[in-house]
Amino acid sequence: MRPVSYSRATDVATAIGAVSADPQSAFLAGGTTQVDLLRIYVEQPRRLVDINDLPLNRIEELPGGGLRLGGLARMSDVAEEPELVRRYPMVAEALLLGASPQLRNMATIAGNLMQRVRCSYFRDVAAGCNKRAPGTGCSALDGINRGHAVLGTSDCCIATHPSDLGVALVALDAVVQTESPAGQRSIPIDDFFLLPGQTPEREHPLTHGELVTGIDLPPTPVAATSRYIKIRDRESYEFALASVAVAMSVADGRITEIRLALGGVATKPWRARQAERLLDGAPATTESFTRAAEAELAPAVPHGMNAFKIELARRTMVRALESMAQREGTT
Amino acid sequence: MKSYRALRTAPSPDHAVVRGPGEVEVHLQVNGESRRTTIEPRVSLLDALRDRLELTGTKKGCNQGACGACTVWVDGRPVLSCLTLAITCENREVTTIEGLSDGDTLHPMQQAFLDCDAFQCGYCTPGQIMSAVALLAEGHAGDDTEIREWMSGNICRCAAYPHIRAAVRRVRDEGGRGDASR
Numbered sequence: 001m002r003p004v005s006y007s008r009a010t011d012v013a014t015a016i017g018a019v020s021a022d023p024q025s026a027f028l029a030g031g032t033t034q035v036d037l038l039r040i041y042v043e044q045p046r047r048l049v050d051i052n053d054l055p056l057n058r059i060e061e062l063p064g065g066g067l068r069l070g071g072l073a074r075m076s077d078v079a080e081e082p083e084l085v086r087r088y089p090m091v092a093e094a095l096l097l098g099a100s101p102q103l104r105n106m107a108t109i110a111g112n113l114m115q116r117v118r119c120s121y122f123r124d125v126a127a128g129c130n131k132r133a134p135g136t137g138c139s140a141l142d143g144i145n146r147g148h149a150v151l152g153t154s155d156c157c158i159a160t161h162p163s164d165l166g167v168a169l170v171a172l173d174a175v176v177q178t179e180s181p182a183g184q185r186s187i188p189i190d191d192f193f194l195l196p197g198q199t200p201e202r203e204h205p206l207t208h209g210e211l212v213t214g215i216d217l218p219p220t221p222v223a224a225t226s227r228y229i230k231i232r233d234r235e236s237y238e239f240a241l242a243s244v245a246v247a248m249s250v251a252d253g254r255i256t257e258i259r260l261a262l263g264g265v266a267t268k269p270w271r272a273r274q275a276e277r278l279l280d281g282a283p284a285t286t287e288s289f290t291r292a293a294e295a296e297l298a299p300a301v302p303h304g305m306n307a308f309k310i311e312l313a314r315r316t317m318v319r320a321l322e323s324m325a326q327r328e329g330t331t
Numbered sequence: 332m333k334s335y336r337a338l339r340t341a342p343s344p345d346h347a348v349v350r351g352p353g354e355v356e357v358h359l360q361v362n363g364e365s366r367r368t369t370i371e372p373r374v375s376l377l378d379a380l381r382d383r384l385e386l387t388g389t390k391k392g393c394n395q396g397a398c399g400a401c402t403v404w405v406d407g408r409p410v411l412s413c414l415t416l417a418i419t420c421e422n423r424e425v426t427t428i429e430g431l432s433d434g435d436t437l438h439p440m441q442q443a444f445l446d447c448d449a450f451q452c453g454y455c456t457p458g459q460i461m462s463a464v465a466l467l468a469e470g471h472a473g474d475d476t477e478i479r480e481w482m483s484g485n486i487c488r489c490a491a492y493p494h495i496r497a498a499v500r501r502v503r504d505e506g507g508r509g510d511a512s513r
Contacts, residue, residue, distance in 0.1 A: 005352045101409060102410050
């Protein structure tokens with residue numbers, strides 16, 4: 001790790017001002033991604049502004065029935081919040097199926113969205129990687145790419161977005177709240193995660209020094225019947241090979257409302273809009289679920305070792321939808 | 332049981348000051364004692380504990396947040412000291428494996444690990460015990476499935492897992508004495 005200087009901010013304006021003023025500075029929150037990447041020279045700021053003391057760790061009611069998660073709320077605290085568990089169970093499940101207890105005690109909600117990809121070539125400073133060093137090529141295209149994405153890829157980058165939380169949040173149409181010297185703004189979560197395209201180094205629309213202060217969960221009654229299913233190489237403490245966040249309501253055997261998103265298979269937390277369109281109003285049957293899953297995955301592009309993910313994602317979607325239909329007592 | 336929470340005698344750092352990148356004086360509260368050391372801001376809590384404060388019970392395994400051998404408590408919660416910069420722990424309370432025993436009297440979880448043969452090489456054991464005490468205190472030791480899930484951040488390459496779970500069960504069944512210093 002390179003030498004770094006350090007300061008600790010106790011108010012948002014000071015933190016934003018310090019980072020904005022210095023292009024070689026960075027916020028330090030839970031540090032679970034950042035300290036790791038500092039140590040292997042993937043990130044090399046010369047100054048860290050510790051934001052752990054900022055008053056941004058609360059979970060608050062929003063007018064109209066939503067919840068605001070403070071950007072610095074820890075994964076473990078959010079997962080245990082009773083109102084979140086009651087109204088948005090898939091968010092709590094996604095959090096508890098991520099990382100380990102120690103990491104969840106450290107990692108913040110905002111940092112979870114800002115975490116970097118786990119592509120081994122991104123982490124290897126000797127390898128070509130368009131995300132880490134634009135223009136140096138993507139070593140994963142013809143490399144060890146079993147864990148890489150099949151949706152949302154480009155010829156520049158096929159790294160999988162690693163967040164579980166993000167998958168549940170895109171299904172909910174969450175809104176990211178930020179603050180910078182230019183003021184505050186609200187960014188719909190689906191716009192917060194950028195596809196790699198020809199600029200994989202750009203993962204978010206944030207400016208340098210712009211801070212994620214919170215995440216708003218809109219009132220979403222259907223989310224009270226939701227779940228998160230995660231398939232991985234081992235039962236715990238592992239990233240997803242395929243995951244599904246689903247919220248669904250059924251009446252008279254037909255789907256009356258559906259939210260569906262995929263993780264582990266795409267370059268950003270993937271809202272399954274094509275599948276949602278087919279499922280909305282459809283009979284809550286395995287046949288419907290299969291047709292919708294296949295339609296969502298029709299544009300999927302395999303890259304050698306990760307071809308299995310297309311079938312795995314299809315099965316995971318069908319299983320998730322079947323389990324919700326059974327819970328609703330309709331099949 | 333001892334409580335470390337009240338002991339906050341370390342002077343508050345001047346938050347506005349930019350410190351480093353060279354060595355700076357850092358004040359830590361470790362196992363109820365006020366400790367002072369001179370380190371660069373980039374030094375991890377793990378390295379500060381082991382190399383500066385001579386608390387070598389906490390182990391360095393992967394040094395990248397994957398194995399859990401370096402687990403300590405910060406403000407009473409298990410965290411990975413390899414991914415924590417020591418300077419960020421000023422004004423927080425750090426507890427290491429050395430802080431669990433009461434003199435020569437072992438913490439019940441330490442004794443249970445001995446009695447249940449819950450380790451072979453022993454390198455992951457301090458981290459395992461820091462997680463095990465916390466999971467009991469947090470109420471995540473209901474059955475073996477739950478223990479397995481909440482201990483999954485601590486890897487044991489000797490694969491002593493069945494005996495580790497037996498040790499956790501023993502402390503749980505002897506009356507929940509796992510609640511050490513919370």
